[in-house]
Amino acid sequence: MSELDGRVALVTGAARNIGRAIALELAAAGASVAVNARASKNEIESVAAEIGSLGILADVTDEQAVLAMVSQIVARYGRLDILVNNAAVRAGSWDEVTRTILDGAWHCAQACMPHLRAHGAIVNIGGLSAHTGAAGRPHVVAAKLGLVGLTRALAHDLAPEGVTVNCVVPGLIDTARASPSAHGERVGPVGRRGTPQDVAAAVRFLAGPGARYITGQTLHVSGGAFT
DSSP states (O other): OOTTTTOEEEESSOSSHHHHHHHHHHHHTTOEEEEEESSOHHHHHHHHHHHTOOEEEOOTTOHHHHHHHHHHHHHHHSOOOEEEEOOOOOSSOHHHHHIIIIIHHHHHHHHHTTTOOTTOEEEEEOOTHHHHOOTTOHHHHHHHHHHHHHHHHHHHHHGGGTOEEEEEEEOSBOOOOSSOOTTTTOOOTTSSOBOHHHHHHHHHHHHSGGGTTOOSOEEEESTTSOO
16 A cells, blocks of 8 residues: 555646646555646646546636635545645736735635645645745745745644645756746756656655654755755
Protein backbone atom coordinates (compact mmCIF):
# COMPACT_ATOMS: atom_id res chain seq x y z
CA MET A 1 0.00 0.00 0.00
CA SER A 2 1.12 3.55 -0.71
CA GLU A 3 0.91 6.20 1.99
CA LEU A 4 -1.98 8.15 0.43
CA ASP A 5 -4.20 5.22 -0.54
CA GLY A 6 -7.85 6.15 -0.09
CA ARG A 7 -7.12 9.88 0.11
CA VAL A 8 -8.52 12.48 -2.27
CA ALA A 9 -6.57 15.58 -3.27
CA LEU A 10 -7.23 18.77 -5.20
CA VAL A 11 -4.30 20.47 -6.96
CA THR A 12 -4.99 23.89 -8.45
CA GLY A 13 -2.95 25.25 -11.35
CA ALA A 14 -2.10 21.68 -12.34
CA ALA A 15 -1.96 21.95 -16.12
CA ARG A 16 1.83 22.09 -16.37
CA ASN A 17 5.17 22.46 -14.60
CA ILE A 18 5.13 22.21 -10.79
CA GLY A 19 1.37 21.74 -10.50
CA ARG A 20 1.39 18.85 -12.94
CA ALA A 21 4.33 17.23 -11.15
CA ILE A 22 2.53 17.52 -7.81
CA ALA A 23 -0.61 15.91 -9.21
CA LEU A 24 1.38 13.00 -10.64
CA GLU A 25 3.36 12.56 -7.42
CA LEU A 26 0.26 12.46 -5.21
CA ALA A 27 -1.34 9.98 -7.59
CA ALA A 28 1.80 7.84 -7.42
CA ALA A 29 1.42 7.90 -3.62
CA GLY A 30 -2.06 6.37 -4.01
CA ALA A 31 -4.32 9.42 -3.84
CA SER A 32 -7.21 10.16 -6.17
CA VAL A 33 -6.26 13.60 -7.51
CA ALA A 34 -8.65 16.15 -8.99
CA VAL A 35 -6.71 18.63 -11.10
CA ASN A 36 -7.70 22.22 -11.82
CA ALA A 37 -6.83 24.91 -14.33
CA ARG A 38 -8.48 28.17 -15.28
CA ALA A 39 -8.45 27.88 -19.05
CA SER A 40 -5.90 25.27 -20.21
CA LYS A 41 -8.53 22.74 -21.29
CA ASN A 42 -6.38 20.41 -23.39
CA GLU A 43 -3.51 20.37 -20.92
CA ILE A 44 -5.63 19.73 -17.84
CA GLU A 45 -7.53 16.97 -19.64
CA SER A 46 -4.18 15.41 -20.53
CA VAL A 47 -3.02 15.45 -16.91
CA ALA A 48 -6.34 14.04 -15.74
CA ALA A 49 -6.17 11.26 -18.31
CA GLU A 50 -2.60 10.41 -17.31
CA ILE A 51 -3.64 9.69 -13.72
CA GLY A 52 -7.21 8.59 -14.41
CA SER A 53 -8.78 11.43 -12.49
CA LEU A 54 -11.10 14.40 -12.67
CA GLY A 55 -10.01 17.54 -14.53
CA ILE A 56 -11.94 20.73 -13.77
CA LEU A 57 -11.79 24.15 -15.37
CA ALA A 58 -12.51 26.78 -12.73
CA ASP A 59 -11.25 30.26 -11.91
CA VAL A 60 -10.02 30.22 -8.31
CA THR A 61 -10.67 33.96 -8.01
CA ASP A 62 -14.41 33.22 -8.33
CA GLU A 63 -15.69 32.04 -4.96
CA GLN A 64 -18.82 30.44 -6.40
CA ALA A 65 -16.82 28.60 -9.05
CA VAL A 66 -14.54 27.23 -6.35
CA LEU A 67 -17.49 26.04 -4.25
CA ALA A 68 -18.94 24.32 -7.30
CA MET A 69 -15.58 22.67 -8.05
CA VAL A 70 -15.22 21.31 -4.53
CA SER A 71 -18.82 20.05 -4.57
CA GLN A 72 -18.10 18.23 -7.82
CA ILE A 73 -15.04 16.55 -6.30
CA VAL A 74 -16.88 15.44 -3.17
CA ALA A 75 -19.78 14.16 -5.28
CA ARG A 76 -17.34 12.12 -7.38
CA TYR A 77 -15.09 10.73 -4.63
CA GLY A 78 -17.14 11.08 -1.44
CA ARG A 79 -14.43 12.95 0.44
CA LEU A 80 -11.58 15.46 0.19
CA ASP A 81 -8.42 15.20 2.28
CA ILE A 82 -5.67 17.27 0.66
CA LEU A 83 -5.62 20.72 -0.93
CA VAL A 84 -2.60 22.03 -2.82
CA ASN A 85 -2.90 25.74 -3.65
CA ASN A 86 -0.59 26.12 -6.63
CA ALA A 87 -2.57 28.40 -8.98
CA ALA A 88 -0.64 31.59 -9.75
CA VAL A 89 0.01 34.23 -12.38
CA ARG A 90 3.11 36.42 -12.54
CA ALA A 91 2.12 38.91 -15.21
CA GLY A 92 -0.83 41.27 -15.01
CA SER A 93 -2.22 43.97 -12.79
CA TRP A 94 -1.94 44.06 -9.01
CA ASP A 95 -5.53 42.82 -8.72
CA GLU A 96 -5.08 39.98 -11.21
CA VAL A 97 -1.96 38.64 -9.52
CA THR A 98 -3.02 39.00 -5.90
CA ARG A 99 -6.53 37.71 -6.54
CA THR A 100 -5.20 34.54 -8.18
CA ILE A 101 -2.40 33.78 -5.73
CA LEU A 102 -3.80 34.96 -2.41
CA ASP A 103 -7.57 35.28 -2.79
CA GLY A 104 -7.62 32.05 -4.79
CA ALA A 105 -5.85 30.15 -2.03
CA TRP A 106 -8.29 31.55 0.53
CA HIS A 107 -11.36 30.67 -1.55
CA CYS A 108 -10.09 27.11 -2.01
CA ALA A 109 -9.22 26.69 1.65
CA GLN A 110 -12.63 27.97 2.74
CA ALA A 111 -14.44 25.67 0.32
CA CYS A 112 -12.42 22.63 1.38
CA MET A 113 -12.49 23.20 5.15
CA PRO A 114 -15.88 21.54 5.77
CA HIS A 115 -14.67 18.38 4.04
CA LEU A 116 -11.15 18.06 5.44
CA ARG A 117 -10.88 15.59 8.27
CA ALA A 118 -8.25 14.43 10.76
CA HIS A 119 -4.94 13.75 9.04
CA GLY A 120 -5.89 16.07 6.18
CA ALA A 121 -3.48 18.65 4.80
CA ILE A 122 -3.31 21.96 3.00
CA VAL A 123 -0.07 22.80 1.19
CA ASN A 124 0.37 26.29 -0.25
CA ILE A 125 3.00 26.82 -2.94
CA GLY A 126 5.00 29.97 -2.25
CA GLY A 127 7.72 31.75 -4.19
CA LEU A 128 11.42 32.44 -3.63
CA SER A 129 11.09 36.12 -4.57
CA ALA A 130 8.73 36.62 -1.61
CA HIS A 131 11.74 35.98 0.64
CA THR A 132 14.55 37.54 -1.40
CA GLY A 133 12.67 40.42 -3.01
CA ALA A 134 12.73 41.05 -6.76
CA ALA A 135 12.60 44.09 -9.00
CA GLY A 136 9.53 44.84 -11.07
CA ARG A 137 7.09 42.45 -9.40
CA PRO A 138 5.80 43.88 -6.12
CA HIS A 139 2.41 42.22 -6.65
CA VAL A 140 3.94 38.73 -6.89
CA VAL A 141 6.24 39.29 -3.90
CA ALA A 142 3.38 40.64 -1.78
CA ALA A 143 0.95 37.89 -2.73
CA LYS A 144 3.40 35.03 -2.26
CA LEU A 145 4.55 36.36 1.11
CA GLY A 146 0.87 36.72 2.02
CA LEU A 147 0.60 32.96 1.53
CA VAL A 148 3.10 32.50 4.35
CA GLY A 149 0.87 34.50 6.68
CA LEU A 150 -2.21 32.63 5.51
CA THR A 151 -0.41 29.34 6.14
CA ARG A 152 0.41 30.28 9.71
CA ALA A 153 -3.09 31.54 10.45
CA LEU A 154 -4.84 28.49 9.01
CA ALA A 155 -2.43 26.18 10.84
CA HIS A 156 -3.76 27.59 14.12
CA ASP A 157 -7.38 27.49 13.00
CA LEU A 158 -7.30 23.91 11.73
CA ALA A 159 -4.99 22.29 14.29
CA PRO A 160 -7.93 21.29 16.54
CA GLU A 161 -9.38 19.39 13.56
CA GLY A 162 -6.15 17.44 13.01
CA VAL A 163 -5.47 19.23 9.70
CA THR A 164 -1.97 20.49 8.94
CA VAL A 165 -1.21 23.59 6.85
CA ASN A 166 2.26 24.24 5.41
CA CYS A 167 3.92 26.24 2.66
CA VAL A 168 6.45 24.85 0.17
CA VAL A 169 8.65 27.47 -1.50
CA PRO A 170 10.22 26.35 -4.79
CA GLY A 171 13.63 27.83 -5.46
CA LEU A 172 15.43 27.92 -8.79
CA ILE A 173 13.31 25.43 -10.70
CA ASP A 174 13.55 24.53 -14.39
CA THR A 175 10.05 25.11 -15.78
CA ALA A 176 8.51 26.37 -19.00
CA ARG A 177 7.68 29.99 -18.19
CA ALA A 178 5.57 32.60 -19.96
CA SER A 179 7.76 35.30 -18.37
CA PRO A 180 11.45 35.32 -17.37
CA SER A 181 12.47 34.21 -13.91
CA ALA A 182 13.19 37.00 -11.45
CA HIS A 183 16.40 35.14 -10.57
CA GLY A 184 17.88 34.85 -14.05
CA GLU A 185 20.05 31.82 -14.72
CA ARG A 186 21.41 31.44 -11.18
CA VAL A 187 21.88 28.05 -9.58
CA GLY A 188 22.03 27.29 -5.88
CA PRO A 189 24.93 25.87 -3.87
CA VAL A 190 24.09 22.33 -4.97
CA GLY A 191 25.19 23.33 -8.46
CA ARG A 192 22.01 22.75 -10.42
CA ARG A 193 18.53 24.10 -10.82
CA GLY A 194 15.73 22.09 -9.30
CA THR A 195 13.03 20.13 -11.08
CA PRO A 196 9.27 20.18 -10.58
CA GLN A 197 9.64 16.69 -9.15
CA ASP A 198 11.87 18.04 -6.37
CA VAL A 199 9.01 20.30 -5.28
CA ALA A 200 6.42 17.55 -5.71
CA ALA A 201 8.35 15.23 -3.40
CA ALA A 202 8.18 17.82 -0.61
CA VAL A 203 4.43 18.24 -1.11
CA ARG A 204 3.96 14.47 -1.01
CA PHE A 205 5.78 14.30 2.31
CA LEU A 206 3.80 17.14 3.90
CA ALA A 207 0.52 15.59 2.74
CA GLY A 208 1.42 12.19 4.11
CA PRO A 209 1.38 10.36 7.44
CA GLY A 210 5.00 11.18 8.26
CA ALA A 211 4.29 14.91 8.58
CA ARG A 212 1.40 14.94 11.04
CA TYR A 213 3.43 16.88 13.62
CA ILE A 214 4.51 19.55 11.12
CA THR A 215 2.22 22.54 10.66
CA GLY A 216 2.48 26.27 10.08
CA GLN A 217 5.90 25.84 8.50
CA THR A 218 7.57 27.21 5.36
CA LEU A 219 9.78 24.66 3.62
CA HIS A 220 12.26 25.97 1.06
CA VAL A 221 13.04 23.55 -1.76
CA SER A 222 15.82 25.63 -3.26
CA GLY A 223 19.08 23.69 -3.24
CA GLY A 224 20.37 26.14 -0.68
CA ALA A 225 19.58 29.25 -2.74
CA PHE A 226 17.75 30.63 0.29
CA THR A 227 19.07 29.89 3.77
